[in-house]
Amino acid sequence: MDATSPPLPAVPLDDEGALTKLHPNYAHALRVRTTLTAIPFLIGSLVLETALAGEGLLPKGLIAGTVLVIAAALIIRIPARRYSARGYQISADRLRVVRGLLFRSDTVVPFSRVQHIDVDQGPIERFFGIATLTLHTAGNHNSSVALPGLGEPLAREMRETIRAHIRRETL
Amino acid sequence: MTAPQRTAPVSVILGALGSIRSAILPAAAIAFSGIGGDGRYALAIGVGMAAALIGTGFSWLGWRRLTYTIGESDVRVESGVISRTARAVPYERIQDVSLEATPLARLAGVVAVKFETGAGGGDDLALQYLTAAEGERLRQLVRERREDEAAGADPGTPADPQAPPRAEEAEVLYALTPKRLLTFGMFEFSLAVFAVLGGVLQYVDNVTGVNVWDVDLWRSWLSQSGETVASLGPMAQAIGAVAGVIGLIGVGFATGIARTVLRDWGFTLTRSPRGFRRQRGLLTRTDVVMPVHRVQGLVIGTGLLRYRFGWHGLSFVSLAQDAEDESHVVAPFAQMEELAPIVATAGFDLPDEGTRWQRSSKRHRNDRAVLGSALFVLATIAAAVFAPTGVFLIPLGLAVLMVGAQLYAWHFRRFALSDTQIFATTGLLSPTSRIATRLKLHSVEIAQGPLARLHGYATVHLGLAGGSFAIPGVPLADARALRASILATIAATDYARIDAPLEEPALTL
Numbered sequence: 001m002d003a004t005s006p007p008l009p010a011v012p013l014d015d016e017g018a019l020t021k022l023h024p025n026y027a028h029a030l031r032v033r034t035t036l037t038a039i040p041f042l043i044g045s046l047v048l049e050t051a052l053a054g055e056g057l058l059p060k061g062l063i064a065g066t067v068l069v070i071a072a073a074l075i076i077r078i079p080a081r082r083y084s085a086r087g088y089q090i091s092a093d094r095l096r097v098v099r100g101l102l103f104r105s106d107t108v109v110p111f112s113r114v115q116h117i118d119v120d121q122g123p124i125e126r127f128f129g130i131a132t133l134t135l136h137t138a139g140n141h142n143s144s145v146a147l148p149g150l151g152e153p154l155a156r157e158m159r160e161t162i163r164a165h166i167r168r169e170t171l
Numbered sequence: 172m173t174a175p176q177r178t179a180p181v182s183v184i185l186g187a188l189g190s191i192r193s194a195i196l197p198a199a200a201i202a203f204s205g206i207g208g209d210g211r212y213a214l215a216i217g218v219g220m221a222a223a224l225i226g227t228g229f230s231w232l233g234w235r236r237l238t239y240t241i242g243e244s245d246v247r248v249e250s251g252v253i254s255r256t257a258r259a260v261p262y263e264r265i266q267d268v269s270l271e272a273t274p275l276a277r278l279a280g281v282v283a284v285k286f287e288t289g290a291g292g293g294d295d296l297a298l299q300y301l302t303a304a305e306g307e308r309l310r311q312l313v314r315e316r317r318e319d320e321a322a323g324a325d326p327g328t329p330a331d332p333q334a335p336p337r338a339e340e341a342e343v344l345y346a347l348t349p350k351r352l353l354t355f356g357m358f359e360f361s362l363a364v365f366a367v368l369g370g371v372l373q374y375v376d377n378v379t380g381v382n383v384w385d386v387d388l389w390r391s392w393l394s395q396s397g398e399t400v401a402s403l404g405p406m407a408q409a410i411g412a413v414a415g416v417i418g419l420i421g422v423g424f425a426t427g428i429a430r431t432v433l434r435d436w437g438f439t440l441t442r443s444p445r446g447f448r449r450q451r452g453l454l455t456r457t458d459v460v461m462p463v464h465r466v467q468g469l470v471i472g473t474g475l476l477r478y479r480f481g482w483h484g485l486s487f488v489s490l491a492q493d494a495e496d497e498s499h500v501v502a503p504f505a506q507m508e509e510l511a512p513i514v515a516t517a518g519f520d521l522p523d524e525g526t527r528w529q530r531s532s533k534r535h536r537n538d539r540a541v542l543g544s545a546l547f548v549l550a551t552i553a554a555a556v557f558a559p560t561g562v563f564l565i566p567l568g569l570a571v572l573m574v575g576a577q578l579y580a581w582h583f584r585r586f587a588l589s590d591t592q593i594f595a596t597t598g599l600l601s602p603t604s605r606i607a608t609r610l611k612l613h614s615v616e617i618a619q620g621p622l623a624r625l626h627g628y629a630t631v632h633l634g635l636a637g638g639s640f641a642i643p644g645v646p647l648a649d650a651r652a653l654r655a656s657i658l659a660t661i662a663a664t665d666y667a668r669i670d671a672p673l674e675e676p677a678l679t680l
């Protein structure tokens with residue numbers, strides 16, 4: 001039976017099309033989150049700096065300066081790149097989610113395999129008016145596929161669209 | 172029938188025995204440790220007695236407070252001494268019912284009944300212990316209720332579940348004969364017993380105060396015996412070394428055979444109208460039933476050596492878990508032609524001559540070879556600089572071996588699509604094959620690390636319920652084509668409708 005199997009389609013369907021960008025506020029939300037994460041490290045480096053100030057082992061401001069430069073790079077540069085690396089593509093019967101700077105991942109979930117759908121908003125996301133749409137499938141790998149950084153109304157609209165495809169609510 | 176029932180009263184005794192068993196070690200520790208001076212034996216016995224008494228009390232309380240109800244549409248269990256828990260599992264969500272009997276339980280004629288729901292983790296429903304007859308009846312009942320629910324009122328099924336049709340014509344698909352079991356055990360060669368010995372030594376260390384990790388102690392012992400050995404002459408030393416190696420090999424084989432016999436004694440796989448049924452175990456006997464349509468995929472594994480002799484093992488991937496394992500072993504040790512009928516019964520096809528295999532990327536192979544040997548190459552450099560002359564040859568040899576193994580592994584890394592299925596094999600020195608139905612996949616992901624993007628290949632992850640399915644090193648264009656064709660199949664059918672509509676129109680996931 002395998003001998004007669006048709007060759008793989010040479011031209012993939014609509015899965016390689018242009019990606020839709022996320023809401024621009026997503027980059028801002030990422031920056032705020034990174035800043036919040038960086039604050040304890042900055043405080044720690046300042047404490048270390050003060051503690052070692054009398055020793056004269058290191059030039060003044062070396063530790064705190066290094067941490068500050070790394071934090072600044074993470075806050076200014078990385079979110080913009082992560083924002084441009086992410087994207088999604090929604091078609092009639094499937095959702096494609098692309099993410100990752102170094103480790104790229106390109107996932108397609110057909111709506112007919114979605115078990116349930118979440119729309120989440122954390123405090124930072126609420127402030128920026130964006131939301132995360134999460135599709136849950138029954139597969140062990142990709143049991144939940146999250147798409148962050150959608151405008152909140154859009155996320156709800158997409159949820160309704162996808163829900164309309166799930167002919168029977170499960171679990 | 173629907174009134175709440177208790178488990179078998181003998182469970183109290185079994186539970187109490189369990190707590191006594193866990194009290195023995197602390198009691199022994201007290202007896203040998205010297206806590207309490209001269210009265211330490213009395214103290215140890217006291218502690219043991221107290222543990223046994225408290226254990227029996229709790230066991231009895233737990234038994235009193237646990238009831239189960241076989242309802243119209245679900246199984247309910249209420250339990251808990253102080254905080255009560257009530258759990259209800261609908262029949263249609265029960266993946267399979269397994270019966271397990273430990274040696275003590277077998278003596279008492281009872282079994283532990285587990286209702287697998289595929290909820291993940293340890294959140295399944297279990298009744299410990301019911302009489303063997305009650306367990307078997309319950310399993311029969313759950314199966315019938317489930318089918319009744321699925322098919323409405325089935326005229327073929329008797330309405331009275333007290334008298335289930337016991338005459339299920341079962342066809343034996345696979346059985347492990349003692350001789351085959353012995354061969355299997357040889358291939359399960361294991362030196363794990365030495366790890367266990369290490370653990371025991373550690374325990375002895377704690378309890379007796381003989382410090383087994385004390386280097387000086389060992390040195391004094393070794394130098395004593397070393398002098399004895401040295402006085403025997405080179406011939407005797409060589410004989411001693413050979414005997415040591417033979418002893419080690421013997422222990423390895425014995426461990427393998429013992430473990431295999433304990434686990435797989437009397438392994439039988441039967442096919443009844445209800446599904447696959449597997450029984451195995453020498454001391455702890457387990458009895459698992461898997462409905463055919465719950466099988467999501469197949470894994471055919473083998474080993475470095477046994478592969479050269481044509482031995483393979485077959486497992487079913489399903490939502491239910493099998494003793495911590497994600498898939499159920501249905502034929503642990505068989506030749507390929509013996510597996511073929513089982514695979515066919517499960518509704519799958521094995522790849523044949525006509526299968527159009529596609530290879531993984533050669534760049535992926537080269538990257539793997541470089542990465543795999545990188546550590547050894549670093550060690551070689553370090554050894555060449557710092558270690559005595561000649562030592563660097565060891566890591567260098569390992570690096571060469573690693574490169575060779577990775578180049579060889581490329582031959583196993585391939586995949587194929589048929590009209591309804593996807594095949595993929597991976598492995599370093601022996602192949603592991605996975606087969607899945609295209610329809611029963613849930614998502615497709617193309618993942619690429621930095622090297623993979625540089626060299627144009629990707630890992631394709633397929634979402635399979637109850638298991639994993641990844642194809643590494645697929646050239647990017649092939650990966651995209653693969654994804655497109657799989658998605659074309661799965662997007663066309665709603666998952667709720669594919670799961671054997673004749674048997675079960677209700678969604679079963």
